[in-house]
Amino acid sequence: MTLEPTSIMPLDDVRVIDLTHRTAGPFGTRILGDYGADVIKIERPETGDPTRSMPPFYKDEPGLERSGLFMFLNTNKRSMTLDLKSERGREIVKELVKGAQIVVESFSPGTMDAIGLGYEDLKKINPKLVMTSVSNYGQDGPYRDYIGIELNLYAMGGSMTSSGDVDNEPLKTAGRMVSYHAGYAAALASALGLFQVEFRDADGDYMDVSIFETAMHSIDMRLGRLMGYQYTGHIGTRPGRAVAVGGGVHPCSDGFFLMTGGPRFIPNIIRMIGMEELLEQPEWGTAEGRANPDRIDEFLAHIIPWTLERTKEEVRAACEEFAVLGGPLNTIEDLVNNPQFVARNYFQEIDHPTTGPIKYPGYHNRMHREGVDFPKRRRPPLLGEHTDEVLSEIGLSADAIAALRKDGVV
C-alpha cells in the first residue's frame, strides 16, 4: 500500500474508530492518538462516556465537561455522538469503518455482535480491519460476565497477594493500574495487527484483550512469583516493613524515603551514612553477617537518625552518589516542582473552556527527529464537538446531519 512519506508521527495516517468507554479502552486509544492516529470517539448522545460523570471534577462541581478523569483519558481525540441503538446510527458506524484501519471497543462481551457490529459483520465491510475488544475477562470463558473493577481484577489477576504487609490484609494498589495496563495491551494489539495488514499483506484480525489476563501477565511482582511457585511450591507473602537489613521506608525531615537493603547494598549504605568503622566489625564486614535478619532493627538505629536530618531529595542525591537504591516518597505537589521533570519540561499545559490552561502529565515517550516539531496534544473534546465535521467527511450534507440530529441519532 502507498503511505504518505512526509508524515510527522508514526500513526498520523491511521484512523481509529473508538467505541470504548470508561478507563481501560480510552487509555489505549489515547496512546494511539499520542502516536498521531486520528481517533474518532463515538459517545452516546446526551450523557456521553460515563467517565464524563466521574470524579474528580473541576472545582468539585459535576458536569459533562468538568471531569478530570475524562479530560486525562481523551486528549488527542475527536468526539461525535451517535445512538448505536438506532439502525441509522449503526449504518453510520459501518460507513466510518470503511475508511478506518482500526476499531477499538469495550462493551460487554457479545454486545457488538448483538447490535450487528461484531467482527464478523465489520470484516465484510472492511476485510483489512483490525478490531480490538477490551473486556474484564475476555470474550469467553466461565467468568465472561463477572463484574470487574480495579479492586477485584487486581486481587484476581494482579499482584495483590504480595501487596502490603504480612500482618495485615492485602493492599490495593493506587490509581488504575490494572485498567491502564490493559489499555496499553489494546494499543499494542492494534498496532501489531495493523503492521501485519500493511507490511505482511495479511487480512485484518480480531484482538481479544482480557484485563484479568493482562494483569496476570504483568511483570509487576506476579510473573516471577508465578514461576517461583512452580519451581518450589513457595507461595509469596507480603513484604510490608523492612525485609532485609537496611531496607524499608525511612523517615526524613520532610517525608519518607524507600531504600533497598540487603547484603549487597549495606556496605554502600554504611559509607553513605559515614559509619565506615562498622565495616571492620565481623557482623558487618561479611556478607553472612549482613544478611542476618536479626540485624534489621539494629541497623535502623544507625540509619534513621541520619535520614531524619535530611530532606528526602538530599537522601536521594546521597543514594545516587553512593550507589544505593532508593527513592523519595513524593506527593503530586513534589512532582510539579521536581528538578528532573521540570528540567525535561515533562508536564504539558492544555487549555480547555472549563478549566482554562492547566497542567497534564506529558507524553509517555519522546521521539527524536532532527528538525521536526511534534504537534502539541489537542485538548479533550467537548461532547459531540466533532459530530458535524466527521459526518461531513463521510459525505453527509448539512441537511442530512440536521435530520439525524432531529431524530436523536446524533
Add this chain to the structure above:
Amino acid sequence: MVSTGSRRLPLEGVRILDITVVWAGPYGTQVLADWGAEIIRIESIKHFPPTTRGMMPYPDRNMPSLGGGSAQFPDHEPGKRPWNRWASFNAHARNKRSMTVDLRRPEGQEVFDRLLRISDGVMENNVPISMERVNVTWERVHEVNPRAIMIRQPAFGIDGPYKNYRTFGSHMAAVVGHYSFMGYRDEDPSMTGNTLTADAAGGAAGALAFSAGLRHREKTGEGLFIELSTAENFMTYLGDQFMDYSMNGRQPGHQGNRDPQYAPQGVYPCLGDDRWIAISVQSDEAWQALAGTVMQRPDLASDSRFATLAGRQEHHDELDVELLTWTVTQDAIEAMNLLQANNIAAGTVMAESDAYADPHMQARGFWEELTAEEVGTHLYTSTLWTAKNTPRRHRWGPPRMGEDNEYVYKELLGFSDAEYKEYEAAGHIGMDYDLDPGD
C-alpha cells in the same frame, strides 16, 4: 477466546538486539518475542548483571537472602549455572535468543556493528552512563544502520539532573507519587510494601514504541529514535490523581482498600491460612443482595442506616466487621462465585496456586507448557492478548546464557569455526561466567 488461526506471527522477520536489564526492558522484548520478533539478548560472560539473571552469579542455597530467595531456583537448587535457573529471568525470556559478547573491547564493538547492520533495531533500558561507556547511543546506531529503530528506556530519560540516578520500579513508583495514594488508612507508608507496576507499564510502552518505530521506518525508510523514561511513562498511570491536584489542588492520602464511590469495600479474610476476598458494593441493590441474599442477614438489609452510599460510608467500620464475620466462614473461591452470581463485584485474592488452577484461565488457554534445558518443564503465561487469526503459541523456552552463540556468530555473521574458537578463547563466546575482578 482460543485462537483458531494458523498464519505467520506479525513480527516474524523482525530482528531486535536486546540490551535490556532487570524487568521493564525485558518485559517489552518479551511481548515482541511472543508475537514473532527475533529478540537477540546481548549478554557478556565478563559481566554479571545483578537482578537480571540473579542477585549474584553463584549464590549459596543455604543463604536465601543472598540469592534473592532460593524460591527463585527449581527445587531451591541454584545448580551449576544458577543464572539459567532464575525464575524472574525465565518468566520473561521465552521465545528470546541469547548470545554473548564483551562490548567493552574493540572486537566486541565490531560484532555489535555487524549484527546491527542485519537488524531492525535496538532496545535497551540501562542508566545512560552504562550505554555511553560501550558507545551504544543513537548517533552510533543511526550511523551504522540508518534504518535501525532505537528505544532507549532509562528510568529518568537521557538527560536532566536524574540522568544517571539508578532505580528499580519500586523506587520509580515512589518518585512519581504512587505511595502517596497507596497505603493503609491512617498509617505511615512503612507497611505499604512496594509495587513494580512501573516495570510492567514501561515494558508495554517500550514494545509499543518499537512497533510505532517499525511503521515509521516502513513509511519513510528511516530509522527512529524513541526515548522513554520509565518513570515519566508510569506517572501517566496516576492521571486522574494528577488531574485532581491540577484542577483542585487536592492530594488525598492513603485510602487503604476503600473507595469514595463504593461502600462497603474491602479485602476480607476467608477460611484457611492467608486466604482473602476483595468485595465492593457498588449500588444500593448490590447491598441488598449482599446483606439479604448472600449473607442471609435481613436485619442488615432492612437497617435504614445502611440503605444509602452515604450511610454505608459513615458506618463503614461497623460494616467491615459484619462482612468479615461472614467471610471467615467462607471458602475464598466459592465466595467469589457466589457473590458474582448475585451481581456483586468480588474476587479472590489469588495466590500463585489459584492462578494455575483457575478454570477461566484454563478454558482460555492462558498457560502454555514449555521445556528449557537446565530448568525443566513448566507452565508459562501465554500472550498478552488473543488474536483470532494468529496462533497463540510459544516457540521455545527461556534461553541459557550464550545458548544461541553458534546461530548468531556462524549463521548470522558467517564466522568460520576458527574465528569462533578465537572469540571463545578471547572471552567473548561462552556459556559460563569468566568475570573480571570487580564484576
